Every structure is written in structure tokens, then in C-alpha cells.
Amino acid sequence: MKYPNLTLLLAMGILPTTADSQEMKAIYASNPFLSTYKTPFGVPPFNLIKNEHFKPAIMEGMMLHKKEVDFITTNKSVPTFENTIVALEHSGELLDKVSTVFYNMNSANTNEEIQQIANEVAPKISAHNDNIYLNEKLFSKVKAVWNQKNELKISAEDQKLLEKTYKRFVRSGANLSDSDKEKLKIINSELAVLTLKFGQNILAETNNYEYVVSNKEELAGLPEELIAAAAETAKAKDKKGKWVITLSNSSVMPFLQYSSNRILRKEIWEAYQNRGNNGNAFDNNANALQIANLRSEKARLLGYKTHAQYVLEESMAKSPEKVMEFLNQLWTPALAKAKVEETEIKQMMVAEGIKDNVQPYDWRYYSEKIRKEKYDLDEQELRPYFSLDAVTQGVFMVCDKLYGLQFKQLKDVPTYHDDVTAWEVTEKNGNYLGLLYMDFYPRASKRGGAWMTSYKPQSKEGGKRMAPIISIVCNFSKPTADTPALFTFDEVSTYFHEFGHALHGLLSDVNYKSLAGTNVPRDFVELPSQIMENWATDSEVLKMYAKHYKTGKVIPDALLQKIENSGTYGQGFATVEYLASAFLDMDFHTINTTLSGSAADFEKASMKKIGLIPSIIPRHKSNYFSHVFSGGYSAGYYSYIWSGVLDTDAFDQFKKTSLFDPTKANLFRTQILEKGGTEEPMELYKKFRGSEPSIEPLLKKRGLNSPTK
Numbered sequence: 001m002k003y004p005n006l007t008l009l010l011a012m013g014i015l016p017t018t019a020d021s022q023e024m025k026a027i028y029a030s031n032p033f034l035s036t037y038k039t040p041f042g043v044p045p046f047n048l049i050k051n052e053h054f055k056p057a058i059m060e061g062m063m064l065h066k067k068e069v070d071f072i073t074t075n076k077s078v079p080t081f082e083n084t085i086v087a088l089e090h091s092g093e094l095l096d097k098v099s100t101v102f103y104n105m106n107s108a109n110t111n112e113e114i115q116q117i118a119n120e121v122a123p124k125i126s127a128h129n130d131n132i133y134l135n136e137k138l139f140s141k142v143k144a145v146w147n148q149k150n151e152l153k154i155s156a157e158d159q160k161l162l163e164k165t166y167k168r169f170v171r172s173g174a175n176l177s178d179s180d181k182e183k184l185k186i187i188n189s190e191l192a193v194l195t196l197k198f199g200q201n202i203l204a205e206t207n208n209y210e211y212v213v214s215n216k217e218e219l220a221g222l223p224e225e226l227i228a229a230a231a232e233t234a235k236a237k238d239k240k241g242k243w244v245i246t247l248s249n250s251s252v253m254p255f256l257q258y259s260s261n262r263i264l265r266k267e268i269w270e271a272y273q274n275r276g277n278n279g280n281a282f283d284n285n286a287n288a289l290q291i292a293n294l295r296s297e298k299a300r301l302l303g304y305k306t307h308a309q310y311v312l313e314e315s316m317a318k319s320p321e322k323v324m325e326f327l328n329q330l331w332t333p334a335l336a337k338a339k340v341e342e343t344e345i346k347q348m349m350v351a352e353g354i355k356d357n358v359q360p361y362d363w364r365y366y367s368e369k370i371r372k373e374k375y376d377l378d379e380q381e382l383r384p385y386f387s388l389d390a391v392t393q394g395v396f397m398v399c400d401k402l403y404g405l406q407f408k409q410l411k412d413v414p415t416y417h418d419d420v421t422a423w424e425v426t427e428k429n430g431n432y433l434g435l436l437y438m439d440f441y442p443r444a445s446k447r448g449g450a451w452m453t454s455y456k457p458q459s460k461e462g463g464k465r466m467a468p469i470i471s472i473v474c475n476f477s478k479p480t481a482d483t484p485a486l487f488t489f490d491e492v493s494t495y496f497h498e499f500g501h502a503l504h505g506l507l508s509d510v511n512y513k514s515l516a517g518t519n520v521p522r523d524f525v526e527l528p529s530q531i532m533e534n535w536a537t538d539s540e541v542l543k544m545y546a547k548h549y550k551t552g553k554v555i556p557d558a559l560l561q562k563i564e565n566s567g568t569y570g571q572g573f574a575t576v577e578y579l580a581s582a583f584l585d586m587d588f589h590t591i592n593t594t595l596s597g598s599a600a601d602f603e604k605a606s607m608k609k610i611g612l613i614p615s616i617i618p619r620h621k622s623n624y625f626s627h628v629f630s631g632g633y634s635a636g637y638y639s640y641i642w643s644g645v646l647d648t649d650a651f652d653q654f655k656k657t658s659l660f661d662p663t664k665a666n667l668f669r670t671q672i673l674e675k676g677g678t679e680e681p682m683e684l685y686k687k688f689r690g691s692e693p694s695i696e697p698l699l700k701k702r703g704l705n706s707p708t709k
């Protein structure tokens, strides 16, 4: 017995389960989480899972996890890598099994009952984790193994697992005094509840708003496809014959881009940017501030100056100073470019007789008009070439050309919603790699944005590769009564982006699940995703997949030329609104005193500091900045542009020879996609590239002047 395996311990009678009573036996028999899934590819049996199954399975999962940990802690033998570190890695299997499904459902297909259970179990799971990581006896065992690290004859990956496990204990407070441990437990529990609440508030605020149009004239400027989509939305909301604009990105963003009705643009933009800022039960101002304060308190308790310092220790950037230096380097040229774009907008507004200054609700509308006037490029013209089918074939083709991957749709695999499709992913030689779910359209039960997640990370058991189960979830434009889903250029990029994350999960080839796939520093995790966007938007690749949904005709050269000509137009605005949020995130997480007042005031001061122009607001304002207040990107929103340096530099390598250069593709796969978190990111990157990345390709791609020149 190499390590205490749950099933084995149960069989040996070492772990008395609660299933001893008649009542519990009945619960076990009817709860799909409590037996082995009897489904194709071992996917969760979504058709059998009901809300009432979650809580008992989570409670049972925590109980078993505790017993497994107790077994490790009370083991009389000398602590070894196997009986301590590997044993911990394999513990908590049932809890993982149920909680991945539960939290994925809470993000992608939630309801009031699930949200209620989430609120109930969040402090319990937080306390459960604290009981493990703050367990003195257990930590002394982990430490004993750590102290022998130089003498142990274990592989580099084992060393990494040891390091990661040891650090996780230290970073969770294992070295604290008993009284500080108690303080930490309270902070963790409060944070668990608040971050959950923050996300739930945004979903409620997004769902609670709709703008109903009864008079079609109010839709002036909108292309027919968008009017049809608004009519579909109205129909789904029992308002047949009317049009509804919602605060989902796929509704609100195109509206702001095309509506010539300035008063209505203002109204809808205000509703959008005030989500979580309406002084009602869903207001996030106090939550954001409190989350930042608690994180700061926690960091200081653990011996760090700030939360950012605590977080960044584990990143490629390493320190807040380094992140700020990097952001500042980009800020000046980005702001300069945005100001040029603003002047062009102002000129156009003056020409239209509008005397007002440029407002945030003017940017998307006039940018689109200028793009059309200057470059003759109408985004709507592109959409017929980006049907769901065409883009999907495009993604598959790129994956085939680079890595030889094959995709087959599976109709007999249970899914959690009719919109979800399931795919078998195999190597060219037919070897099974993993299962992929794709879930594309917005609905009231799904949070906004796009993300990749996993139901089962890749790992190895006895040397045998256990295939992962991966999912991508998006909020794309839906099909209408007479057209298939036709994506915007942005949505196409997002599709490739999330698919890149999925590849990171699917191609993973490591021993331990906690080092698999996307378990890498956040400022490295966007490399596999963002590099895919480069293939999505390259003319050479577009010609291979962008085909008209009606005629099947390939996107015309003239249109590609227009895309090429419009080049970096709009990058000033896009970079500035993004960087503003990145600075805001850093400001919230580099505080070392307790904030008072409101998040809105803090944001105002933060934006004043960088000199953000009034016509642009941060891409995510504090009141709906879910990446950092309810997701895992606190002191990490800068990661996208940090990884941007890596992905543009990496893609540049392909451009130098061929977009599908087999040697480079193989290096990218074997040195980056397969390796997960088993090695330092920069070392992996250098193995692919031969050197550290250069920032120049990123500046060039965004049309920013090099600040060093």
C-alpha cells in the first residue's frame, strides 16, 4: 500500500463511514456522488444529480477527507514523501468530486437553492480547510519531509509537489501562534461568504434589469441581426412583439456600439456600470471594501506587507513593485493613443452638431463609425463568416494542424443543460486524451464572462494517464429564428482563447492533479489561451475557416484587407480601459491600513492618480469587478497583459517560419501545454523559445510606441 487510498481504507474497515446506519445507507444508495459514476467516460451523471444531493455529499466528503487526513497524522511510521505528501495529494477525493460539480453548477447553471447551499457550505468548507492546513501535527510531518528535501531520491516533479505542499501550509498560516490561527480562521470564513455574495449580487443585478422597447424607432442604428436578437429575448421573456435589451455583454455591448440614440445609450450604459452600485440589497460597495480590508489583514497576519505581496510571491512577476513598473511602462503610450482616438471621436461629434464632451457611452458607437469611415470596415459585415459551425471547424483545424488533435461530438453523454455539447478529444492515432464540454449561450442561471473549468483534472495512477474532463463556458450571441449563431470578431477571439485554456487542461501529462493543466501562476496561465487568439485573427487562418453561413464562400480578400488596414485602431481605448482595472486591482490590494468610506470613492482616487480621462471608465468597476472580488484574480488582473508579452512573442516565433511550424508546435505542446505547474514558468518558456520574451511584439501589436525609445 503506497498511500492510504479512500476505497482501500473503506474496504479495510479503517474508515467507518456514516453509511453504517439504515438511514445513511438509503442516502448513499440514492445519491449519485456517493457511488462510482456509471457513465460514458466517467462524466458526472447530470441527468441524475438533483439539488438535494449536493449538501449531504459535501458533508460526507468533508468527513471522509478529515478521516484520511487523521490517518496520515496519526500514522506511527516515520514521515516520508509517500506516506505524507502523496497521501495528502490523494486525500479528499469525494469532496473534490462533488465540489467541482457543485461550484461549476453555481457558475454556469445556478438557481436559488444552489446559491443557498453555497452560502451555507462556504464557511464550513473554509473551516474544514483551515483544520487541515492549521493542524500542527500534520504540518510537523510535512515539515519533516521538507527538511529532507536535499537527501530525497525523488524526481523533479515530486520535488515540485513537495515544495508546493509545504508552501501551501506555510501560506495558509501553519507557522502562526494559536491565537493568530484563530484570527485567521475567522477572516477566512468571512472572506468565503463575502466573495460568494459579491458574485451573487452581480448576477442578481444583471438579471434584474431589462430595457423594454415598444417603439422600434428606439432601436435606430442597430443592425437587423441585433434587432432580431432583441426580439428573441423579448419573446423568451413573454414580451412577444417587443424588444428587450439586457445587461448581458452580448446584448449591451453591441447596443452601445450601434445605437444612434444617445439618450438610450446613456440609460443602458448607466444601468450596466451601476450593477452592484444601486444602494439596494445587492450593493457591492461595502463588500469590495471589506474584502480588500480582510485580505490585507490576513496578509499582515501572515507576515506580508500587503495582499499583493502575498499573492505575487507565487507569480512570475514576483512583487507588486515589478507589476507596477510593468503597468506604468504601458500606461503612458496607451493613454497617449487613447487621447488621439478621443480627439477623432470629438471631431465626429462636432460634425454631427453634438457640443458635449466625449462620454463613456460614446466610445463604442463612434469608434465603430470611425472604423467604418476610415477603414470601410463594418463589424457586422464579418459576422456571417463567423457562424458557430465555421468557427468551431476553425478551432478544430488549428488544433489538428498544430497538435494533430481530433474532435468527435458525443450525443449519449449527459450534460447539465440542452445548450451544452460534449466532445471526445483524441490524438491523431486515436488515443483518447480527454472529454470537452462546450456551453456557449447566456442565460439567467449563468454568470457573465467566459471561462474554462474542469470536472476532473488530469493525473496518473500507477503510471497510467487518467484523462481529464474539461469545460468551456461562454456568453456568446445566440442563434435567432432564421440565422444560426453568428459571432462577433471579439467572440471569435474569446472562443479561441477559452479553447487555449482547454488545451492546457486536455494535453496535460503530469503525475499529480494539483500540478496539472492550468495549475500554474496566473500571469503564465493566459499564455496558452491568448496565443490561440493570434491564430483566430490571422488572415492566413481566417481564409481557412471564415466561411459565409449561407453561401459557404470564404471571407473575401477585400474584407481581410480592411481588417488588416484597421490594424491597431481602437487599441488605445481597449488598453486604457483594461489597464485602469489592472491599476485599480493593484491599489485595492496594496493597502496596508484599513479602508473606510466607499469603494466608489476609493476607485475615484485611484483613477485620479493615473490620470484616467473622464470619457473612459475602468473595464471592470469596483462594484462588478468579479475577477478580483469573487474570482481568483486579486492582485492578478495585470496577468492578461503580462501573458500578452509571452503570447505575442511566442506567436512571433511561429510567424518567422510558418504559422503551423511542426517543430515549434511540438515544443509548445511538450514544454508548455503538457507540463502544467511541474516547472518554473520562465524555464518552460525558455525551453520553447530559447530565450526570455521581448516586449516589442506586444507594443507593435497594440500600436503603442516603445517607451524606451
Ligand SMILES: [Zn+2]
Pocket: 497, 501, 526, 529
Ligand atoms: Zn483566460
